[in-house]
Amino acid sequence: MAMLCCSHMWVWEGHDPFLPFILCRNFGVQAFGKSLKSQLNFPHKCPIGQIQMANTHNSIVSGCNSESRGALVVLEGLDRSGKTSQSSRLLTYLEGLGHSVELWRFPDRSTNVGQMISSYLSNKSQLDDHTIHLLFSANRWEKRSLMETKLKTGTTLIVDRYSYSGVAFSSAKGLGDEWCKAPEIGLLAPDLVLYLDIQPEKAAERGGYGDEKYEQLEFQRKVAQCYQVLHDASWKIVDACQPIEDIEKQLQELVLECVMACQKGKPLANLWSGIDSKTHGDTCFTNPLQGGSNLENKFMMESPKKKGQNLNLHAQICTQESPPQVEMEPTAKKRGSNFTIEEDLLLISAWLNISLDVVEGNEQKHKSYWRRIWEYFHKNKTFISERTPTSITSRWSTIQNSTEKFCGYLAQVESMHQSGLNEHDKIGKAKRMYQESHKTPFQFDHCWNMLRCQPKWLEHCEKQRIKRIRNAITSSPSTPELTNIGQDNVSHDAFANLERPLDKRVEKERVSKRKNEDNMSLKFTGILNGIEEEKKTNDKEIEILEKTCLQEQDQDFMKKEQEQKRIRMKKEQEQERLCIMQEKLQMEQLKEEERIIMMDTSSLSQIQQEYFHQRQMDILRNQRSK
Structure with missing residues (x-):
């Protein structure tokens, strides 16, 4: 697959002619062409707007x-x-x-695009992040x-x-x-x-x-x-x-x-x-930045209406939704660094989790409430951050205001019920409306993705909607705000189908019951501790007896060793004595044989001569045999 500049016209050669259509449709001819042109060194005079595409698909x-x-x-x-x-x-x-x-x-590295990707991955070439992403996508479209x-x-x-x-x-x-x-x-x-x-x-x-x-x-x-x-x-x-x-x-x-x-x-x-028709499972109020690679704590791109119908929460929702206008501790006037995505997500997690304390959550004062959020933020952070309570409060205010306005534009788009628009198209249209109205793009996608299906956020939006309706009744209707109109059209289904939080009285009864159970547990713990101490004493006595028994066994073993050594020495001495006696007998026998050999038999009788002669022959025969 390749893009060639021939006769001032871009021509796509590849396995699937649908690929350039998709890339240009989703990113625009100018953006896509300029990105690849700058990275692949195409001639700058080629008109990017002219792209030859054949056999494009309508669906x-x-x-x-x-x-x-x-x-x-x-x-x-x-x-x-x-x-x-x-x-x-x-x-x-x-x-x-x-x-x-x-x-x-x-990536399939056998194609032309795949070879470019391979060169990039092996650090042999450098490409813009947008360009390499499009190349990866093109490799799959091939x-x-x-x-x-x-x-x-x-x-x-x-x-x-x-x-x-x-x-x-x-x-x-x-x-x-x-x-x-x-x-x-x-x-x-x-x-x-x-x-x-x-x-x-x-x-x-x-x-x-x-x-x-x-x-x-x-x-x-x-x-x-x-x-x-x-x-x-x-x-x-x-x-x-x-x-x-x-x-x-x-x-x-x-x-x-x-x-x-x-x-x-x-x-x-x-x-x-069909993003809005997918089922992603329940979402819980947890810190998405902890737990390593665990995917249990997840936030998904899903329709709030669909998501709200499936949520089953087991936590209380706090009534403090907006940052307090209270005096915080003195801080330096110097402006800090911009918040990162990780900090934003942890701040949202803190805002969601702090209200889970059912007994205390709804009775917290604004200052203590945001102090707890600040403490939660620094307790659970996995990165370097020195945000003050004031900066935390200010950042949440920015996130909340921008996200509320974006939700209003999205609600307007959904209320139009335009056919042929999927969830992705609706979100894109809402972002364009936001940018046209505020002259700046919506920068809190990550925050909206995490908040959009959370019951606490939905309850906050519902309260804001009711508050605006009441204000509209008592004020002049000649100056309505665009965002207020949009937000009033937010679907109520997601909020209406949420499981309501536990009643404060019920939760306090549960706390009291747990305390009684804890007291009983302490009594049983005392009994168990006594049994444990007695067991330790018995174990020590058994250990002493075992040591004594081992010492006695060692002594018996030493005695047996000594006795066996004595017997071995006695046996060796006896064998040595026998060897000496045997050597002595052999010496005496040799002397006797030598005497017989040297004996003069001439003076002896015939019979004596024959006897000693026979003895001499036997001695010689034995010597030869040895």
């Missing part, structure tokens, strides 16, 4: 017929989480079961048509990294979520996403870490946070710190179930084409 696959097809299974996770190993194992497993299966990896054909013909695709990686990594660089998702809209949606969950610190300990551009611990931490936004119903989270065999078995069960569902005619779908 993308929204489903598939009921026939059997292959499954699209995606493995996602941080670098060195084990995706490559497990995808290869899944390939072998499915092939062993007789399934038609292929293993794909993105395979889109082939991917659909493979799936429809019954081939299951195991894909190592997909669009989620592109959005997570680019968002970690500071690019907006909406912008990052735009070029991915229209790609095939996975039937199953397997997220190998591992803490960045654990991944950094694995072999080969740091070989490529993105394998940096701090950056991987940001990527892990960005993955939280993308989690949806198709995701299955698997602990990547388990033994490889356990992970493999768990993945096999999930993939086989998915493959069977697709063989029964599960329809194909497009990625992020």
Whole structure:
């Protein structure tokens, strides 16, 4: 795939002619062309507005017929989480079961675009963050048509990294979520996403870490946070710190179930084409910046109306929604640094969590309330930040005001009920209205994503709406504000269906009951402590007896050792005495034999001569035999 400048006209050569249409539709011809032109060194005189595109599609696959097809299974996770190993194992497993299966990896470095990406990842070239994101997206679009054909013909695709990686990594660089998702809209949606969950610190300990551009611990931490936004119903989270065999078995069960569902005619779908119809699960008031790579604390891009109908909260909502106009402690007049996204998210988490104290939450004074928020902020921060209570309050005021206004514009767009607009289009239109009215873009997407489905925020918006209605009745209607009109149209369904917080009296009864239980627990604890002390005393006595027994055994052993040593010495002495006696006998025998040999037999009788002669012969025979 390549873009060529021929006769002053941009020509796209690649596997899928739909790709330039998508990129130009979502980013505009000028923006897309200028970005690639500046990075790929195209001639500057080529008119960017003239782009030749053939066979462009008016629509993308929204489903598939009921026939059997292959499954699209995606493995996602941080670098060195084990995706490559497990995808290869899944390939072998499915092939062993007789399934038609292929293993794909993105980026596909065999294409021209893939080679440019490979050069960038290996630090051999430098590209603008926007450009490299578009190249990653283009690399996936190159395979889109082939991917659909493979799936429809019954081939299951195991894909190592997909669009989620592109959005997570680019968002970690500071690019907006909406912008990052735009070029991915229209790609095939996975039937199953397997997220190998591992803490960045654990991944950094694995072999080969740091070989490529993105394998940096701090950056991987940001990527892990960005993955939280993308989690949806198709995701299955698997602990990547388990033994490889356990992970493999768990993945096999999930993939086989998915493959069977697709063989029964599960329809194909497009990625992020119906965001408001997805079900992401419940959202809780927790700190999204803690817990490493844990995806349980997540905030999602989801319609407040849909989300509100599914929430089931188990915490009290505080009545203090707006920052107090009270005197804070003296602070320096010097302006501090801008708030980071991490600080904003932690501030929102503090605002949500502080009101969870049902007994105390609704009776807090404004100053103490915001003091607690400030304390929560500094207690739970995982980064360097020295914000004062005043700066915390001021920042929340800015976030609240801007987000309220944006919600008002979004409510106006939703109230128009325009056909053909999906959730993404509505959000984009609301942002344009905000920018036209305030002469500045909306900068709090991350805050809105976290607040939009939270009951406390929805209750705050409802109270503000009622307050504006009352003010409108008592004031002149000739100067209505645009944002007030928009916010009055906010749907009530999300708020009406929320589970109401626990009653203060009920909660106090629960606290009293817990105290009684604690008193009983203390009594039983005293009894158990007495039993424990008695057990310790008995254990000490047993230990003393065991030591005494061991000492006696040692003494007996020493006695036995000494006795055995004495017996050995006596035996050795006896053997030595016997050896001496034997040597003495041998000497005497030699002397006797020598006497017989030297004996003169001439004076002896014939019989004596024969006897001694025979003895002499026997002696000689014995000597020769020796």
